[in-house]
Amino acid sequence: MKELKLLIIITNSTILFFFSFYLLKWEPTIIGVFKELLILPCFLIQFILAVYILIKLLTKKIKLGIYTLVHLISTLLLILSFSYK
Secondary structure (H helix, E strand, C coil), X not given: CXXXXXXXXXXXXXXXXXXXXXXXXXXXHHHHHHHHHHHHHHHHHHHHHHHHHHHHHHCCCCCCCHHHHHHHHHHHHHHHHHHCC
């Protein structure tokens, strides 16, 4: 369970970090390089963890805690941000 919390914190904080630079419209070259290297794996881990958490919740192997709730909400917001026109 500690590894799951750590992965949730890492993926959410990385996505939030790069999204904040996007909102500020300030993207130095070094941030762009790290964004290209890190954002796609973070998205994939985010979606895989969301599916994993949903399966574990449906089989009642884990309880809905604050970390899992934040992760599911951030995944939903991420999906909605892709479909926003």
